[in-house]
Amino acid sequence: MRTGSEPTTARSPLRMRFWLSLWGLLWAAGSTAAFSLAGRPGWAAACGVLLLIVVVDLIVVVRHIRQGPHYQPGRDVPPYEPVHEDHEPGPRRTARPDD
Template identity: 65%
Template sequence: MRSGNEPVTARSPLRLRLGLGVWGLLWALGGTVAFALVGRADWAIACGALLLVVAADVAVVLRRMRQGAHYQPGPDVPPYESCRTGRRRGGRDAP
């Protein structure tokens, strides 16, 4: 949905999010292994849970990247009219 004020050359931040997700996977995996080796099971479980959350996020990012670009209206399509232009609550015109 266009609002009329978005930049024409806007890009999706999925690559950045993927990079940060992989970085988080590495740190969570390292923390899980390190705490397990030291004998701190509670911290190892916490890092393991974080590892699962980050892995799910990376999976979602990869899925969205594989979907490719979605239809976006071009510059010839006018933006949607704002609901605040000249109308009050209740659908009556402003005086």
């Protein structure tokens, strides 16, 4: 729902998320390899799971970046007034019991 208070120069956090995912990918891959070589299979498995999560996030981020911008209403579109529930309700229909 638009409220009219959206910033006019809002930017998507996808590029920042992309670079943070790359940073996490490097750390997770390096730590998985280091723990494997050090003989710590539990820590290596935990870092391997983290590596898989980072790879999936990176795939999602790249997919969203490639999709391009989505439609956002411009300045000429007026904000929508939120629906308030404090108005008088209309006549209610009630079910009549069979006589």
